[in-house]
Amino acid sequence: MKNPCACSEPQSCAMSSPLTRLSHITLQVSNPQKIITDLVAKYRFRVFAARGLDGVAPCQVALRNEKVVFVVNDSSSSALLYDAPDPLPSPNTACNISYEVEDVPGLCQQLVKNGCHLLVPPSQLHSDAGPVSYCVVKSILGNVRHTLLDRSRYMAAFLPGFQPIENKENDGSPASVTHIDHVTYACPRGTTPRVMEWYSRCLGFKHFPLREEEDPNQGVEISGPQIGLRLTSVECPGRAEVGKIVMAESLPQRGQNQIDQFLLHHKEGGIQHVGLLTPDIFRAARDLANNGVLFASQPTSYYNDPQKEAQILRAGFTPQQLLHFGILLDSCTKFQAQKDEGQKILLQVFAEPLFSKDSFYLELIERRGAQGFGEGNIRALWHSMQDMMDDLSQKVHEEAVTQ
Numbered sequence: 001m002k003n004p005c006a007c008s009e010p011q012s013c014a015m016s017s018p019l020t021r022l023s024h025i026t027l028q029v030s031n032p033q034k035i036i037t038d039l040v041a042k043y044r045f046r047v048f049a050a051r052g053l054d055g056v057a058p059c060q061v062a063l064r065n066e067k068v069v070f071v072v073n074d075s076s077s078s079a080l081l082y083d084a085p086d087p088l089p090s091p092n093t094a095c096n097i098s099y100e101v102e103d104v105p106g107l108c109q110q111l112v113k114n115g116c117h118l119l120v121p122p123s124q125l126h127s128d129a130g131p132v133s134y135c136v137v138k139s140i141l142g143n144v145r146h147t148l149l150d151r152s153r154y155m156a157a158f159l160p161g162f163q164p165i166e167n168k169e170n171d172g173s174p175a176s177v178t179h180i181d182h183v184t185y186a187c188p189r190g191t192t193p194r195v196m197e198w199y200s201r202c203l204g205f206k207h208f209p210l211r212e213e214e215d216p217n218q219g220v221e222i223s224g225p226q227i228g229l230r231l232t233s234v235e236c237p238g239r240a241e242v243g244k245i246v247m248a249e250s251l252p253q254r255g256q257n258q259i260d261q262f263l264l265h266h267k268e269g270g271i272q273h274v275g276l277l278t279p280d281i282f283r284a285a286r287d288l289a290n291n292g293v294l295f296a297s298q299p300t301s302y303y304n305d306p307q308k309e310a311q312i313l314r315a316g317f318t319p320q321q322l323l324h325f326g327i328l329l330d331s332c333t334k335f336q337a338q339k340d341e342g343q344k345i346l347l348q349v350f351a352e353p354l355f356s357k358d359s360f361y362l363e364l365i366e367r368r369g370a371q372g373f374g375e376g377n378i379r380a381l382w383h384s385m386q387d388m389m390d391d392l393s394q395k396v397h398e399e400a401v402t403q
């Protein structure tokens, strides 16, 4: 297959995306209270709507930090709205990326024509605040599904069926994060071209090259001692609020790594991490660290490397500033930059897994004109995450032995 957009219907290649923005990401979990507490206490999210509040614990809770919204679903509940009962590979998983769209029935027709599996057909829910239309489509990757919503005529917080929660705790301080920048999938080996083709044909995503003249079917291969990663990315051009999707595959014969570890619990692939955009990664990392978030740390050798040190100083920082929270910095090539002037900088740091070892985690990312993903950062992030997961595995093993 030469073209990732190798659609059976040529006109769908030219289709602009039906998605207008990413609405929220659903985490389906066995212990909702623990995740809600972590998102509130550590990541500064606020509960703003919930379902099923009549004397029992809510089965669905919506939390917000600026435009980043997570819905935490109790996986033991049989009464979940805006989602579909679909076997989950793991009791704790991020399984649904919900997007806002303009025309749910029209899009559903198109999806069915494209051979997609609708887990929930076009449906409508009302409250006094108006109607919301939605459907749920199964993606081609593992347990990932997409709720596609039109809430343009709905005038209350979140969605019908959810009760708004007044939050008086707003301390007025600026938010740490603003948007979801990207969602990264762990894909079984060899599946990326099919996943890309599905997102292109069904939801109008386009290849977003990470390197100049990148072959969309090959993506970018990042290999070396203890790293073997293939990355390919897609976006909806002109719709930054949809966010990018990054597909990550491990390369063969490199031993166990974080993609393979994730696939042990999600055999057919799934959402490995979510990148949260922040206007100030130093402030965000400090806030979250003060609240107890653990970040993957970097070896001091990363910051002592003369080239890296020069890059850091040129960007107006000191290596010590970055070292403190394990923040990585890459200057991007002109190819990945938004505008031609000035230096294009990308700053990133990975946080500890949210559910347990080897699983879903959050990333902070600050973009200063840089649109892509710096290869130097990816190598360093990979290694730091691998070290953190190996440490966590060791801890779990030691705890099991002493019990």
Ligand SMILES: O=C(O)C(=O)Cc1ccc(O)cc1
Pocket: 184, 231, 246, 248, 258, 259, 275, 348, 363, 373, 377, 378, 381, 382, 385
């Ligand atoms: O840099 C990012 O945020 C990426 O998404 C690239 C990436 C993907 C998978 C990994 O296990 C580590 C890094």
